[in-house]
Amino acid sequence: MRKIIVYSITLFIFLLPLWMWIYWQLTPARNMEAFILDKTVMTNAGDNHKSFNFVLTNNKFSKQNGQLYDETKDYMGFFPEEFFMYSINDLSHSNEQQLDSLAKHYDLAYYTDMNGINYDEWFVDVGETKHNANELLDIVGGIFGRTKKKEHDKLVYGGLVKQDVEFLRKMKESKKLILTEFNMLAPPTKSVFRKQAEDMFGIRWTGWMGRYFDNLDTNQTPEVPKWLVHLYKNQNKNQWPFTKSGIVFIKDNNEVVILEKDKDLINDLPVVTTNASDQEKFNVPGKVEFPFWFDIIQALPNNHLVSEYVLETTPEGQKLLQQHGIPTHFPATVEHYKDDYKFYYFAGDFADNPHDKNRMKKMRGITKFRYMLYMKEDKTDRNRFFWAYYQSVVSSILNKYYTELPK
Numbered sequence: 001m002r003k004i005i006v007y008s009i010t011l012f013i014f015l016l017p018l019w020m021w022i023y024w025q026l027t028p029a030r031n032m033e034a035f036i037l038d039k040t041v042m043t044n045a046g047d048n049h050k051s052f053n054f055v056l057t058n059n060k061f062s063k064q065n066g067q068l069y070d071e072t073k074d075y076m077g078f079f080p081e082e083f084f085m086y087s088i089n090d091l092s093h094s095n096e097q098q099l100d101s102l103a104k105h106y107d108l109a110y111y112t113d114m115n116g117i118n119y120d121e122w123f124v125d126v127g128e129t130k131h132n133a134n135e136l137l138d139i140v141g142g143i144f145g146r147t148k149k150k151e152h153d154k155l156v157y158g159g160l161v162k163q164d165v166e167f168l169r170k171m172k173e174s175k176k177l178i179l180t181e182f183n184m185l186a187p188p189t190k191s192v193f194r195k196q197a198e199d200m201f202g203i204r205w206t207g208w209m210g211r212y213f214d215n216l217d218t219n220q221t222p223e224v225p226k227w228l229v230h231l232y233k234n235q236n237k238n239q240w241p242f243t244k245s246g247i248v249f250i251k252d253n254n255e256v257v258i259l260e261k262d263k264d265l266i267n268d269l270p271v272v273t274t275n276a277s278d279q280e281k282f283n284v285p286g287k288v289e290f291p292f293w294f295d296i297i298q299a300l301p302n303n304h305l306v307s308e309y310v311l312e313t314t315p316e317g318q319k320l321l322q323q324h325g326i327p328t329h330f331p332a333t334v335e336h337y338k339d340d341y342k343f344y345y346f347a348g349d350f351a352d353n354p355h356d357k358n359r360m361k362k363m364r365g366i367t368k369f370r371y372m373l374y375m376k377e378d379k380t381d382r383n384r385f386f387w388a389y390y391q392s393v394v395s396s397i398l399n400k401y402y403t404e405l406p407k
Contacts, residue, residue, distance in 0.1 A: 020363035027364055029062040032402055035106040035167075036075035037090065039158045040113040042121065043080055046071040048113040051351045051386055055394045057361040061402070078117055078157055086122070086156075091163035099163065103170035107405060108177035108398075111168075112351045115183040116158010159188035165196045172200065172341045177401045179394070181346035182209070182295045187252065201343050202300035203334060207252040208326060209295040212269050214380045216242035216260065224248075232256040244268075247311070249296075249326055257324050264317030269379055270294060272332045272348075272389060274307040282306070282396045288388045291380050294348035296326065299334045306333040306393075309347070333393065344397065350390050353382050367391060 034056060038049045046053070053071040062068055079087045091099070171178050178201075185194050185205040198204050215221040218229055218240060231254050233240055245268045246260040261268040269289040279286055290309070299305055311328040313321065321328060334345040360366045360373075370387035378384070 017363060020365050024058075024060065024362045024364035027060050029060050029066055029068075030402060031064055031066070032056075032061045032398070032405065033064060033105060033107045034061070034069065035102065035109040036069075036112065037109070037114075037164065038075050038077040038112045039090070040115045040117065041075075041078045041080060042117070044072045045354075046075070047354050048349075048352045049075055049110075050357075051353045051390060052110055052112060052394065054357050054361050055391055055398065058363070058366065058391075059395055059398060061398065084122065086117075088157060090161075091167055092161050094163050094167075096166075099167050099170055102167060103174050103176065106171070106176065108179065108401065109168065109171050110179040110351075111160075111164070111184055112181060113183060113349065114158060114160055114164075114189055115186075116188055117156040119154030119156055122156050155188050159190065160184060160193040160197065162193065165193050165200070168197065169200060172343070175339075175341055177397070178341070178343045179346075179397070180344065181350050182293060182348050184345075185297070186295055201336065201345065202302045203331075203345055204298040204300070206296045206298060206325075206330075208249055209293065210247055210249040210270075211293045212245070212247050212291045212380075214245045214291070216244060216246050216248075216258070228256065232258065249324070251324075255324070257320065257326065259311075259313065259317050259320065262314075264314055264320060265312065266314060267312040270309045270311060272307050272385075273310045274333075275305075278306045282393045284389050284392050288385060289379060290332070290348055290385055292349045292352065292382060292385075294332075296330045297334070297345070297347050299331045299345075302336065304335045304337075305331055306335050307389075308332050342401065350385070353386050353390075355383050355386075367395070 036049055036052065038046065040048050050071040053069050053074075056069045060068075063074070076090050077088070079089060081087060091102075094102070168178060168180075180197075180201075183189075185197065185203075186209055189197075194205065213221075213224055216224060218224055228248060228250065229240055231250070235256060242258060242260050244261040244263075246258055246265060247268070247270065249257040249259075259265050267289075269291055272288050272290050274282070274284050274286055276286070278284075284307075294309065309330050309332045311317075311321070313328060318328065331345075331347050334343075334347070336343040366373075367387070370391070373387050374383035375381050376384070
């Protein structure tokens with residue numbers, strides 16, 4: 001009898017993915033028209049919006065024709081092609097009437113990443129073979145009518161434009177759901193469009209952004225951008241004394257501040273902290289570490305703070321932050337979900353995730369096993385944040401919103 005029970009349990013576990021897939025297949029699709037804008041697409045994998053695509057597919061939200069969303073084509077923005085070629089399909093040439101029509105058609109808008117594409121990223125890093133940046137710039141410079149700029153400022157495409165902001169305004173006036181995230185406010189978005197977006201939604205960018213690095217030793221890792229090292233050295237007598245993990249902050253005036261583990265930080269990662277009521281509402285833990293890019297914003301009182309970043313500093317680190325006007329607590333997820341409009345801002349690169357989850361997208365209930373789907377010991381594993389926080393928050397938002405849509 002015991003062998004039969006053990007065998008039955010083993011068989012059930014072995015076949016569990018199949019049961020979840022069958023359950024997903026039997027679940028009716030739900031139509032919800034999603035406008036996705038992503039201006040930072042280096043490959044067809046669509047790393048900056050495929051996390052959102054996972055949530056759409058796993059919850060079986062479909063387009064009007066009943067088809068599921070495809071991260072390789074069901075978005076607007078930058079589309080990579082072969083041999084350093086690309087195409088752009090966005091709102092930049094849309095007139096007022098066209099924007100009105102789009103706002104009427106779509107149920108929600110998600111602006112995932114406005115950072116865009118730089119010359120060095122596209123013409124040097126995009127292929128398997130690395131090329132000399134200056135040679136490539138000499139070749140293609142005439143095509144785009146651009147001159148060589150600073151290493152981190154050779155923009156091919158990116159940033160909010162007038163039509164992007166106007167479309168958000170029309171979606172807001174129509175009381176449609178709006179989801180936005182880093183990097184919508186910072187450069188390359190021009191200040192005039194940033195201010196329009198800030199005023200529209202009651203948020204303010206402080207000029208600061210930051211990122212966790214698990215190793216700041218430039219002799220051991222290529223992760224730290226050369227332009228960032230160059231800026232810091234120029235401001236600190238050509239010194240780069242960092243050998244451990246830490247958090248790098250950079251301001252829009254190129255000011256750089258670095259907090260290193262042990263010396264400045266007790267916990268070397270920013271911690272996304274959620275209050276008790278929102279933990280229950282969104283089914284997220286009270287604390288989860290975030291290992292990637294974020295921006296430091298302020299939220300006006302008309303908004304609700306779902307989660308905030310907390311920096312756990314030493315007295316020396318606290319003093320350094322105070323000297324530069326950087327807070328230890330600042331918004332991570334901002335919500336305004338009321339009768340007048342529905343808006344969220346994720347103050348981090350939340351949707352950016354390089355891991356492939358296509359095998360799990362069509363498994364109903366896979367999120368119940370989320371704590372088994374990432375390496376708890378690896379602080380840099382962005383899967384941890386995806387499973388513990390992002391997918392749960394976004395799923396909760398979409399499912400609630402769907403129940404309110406006219407059927």
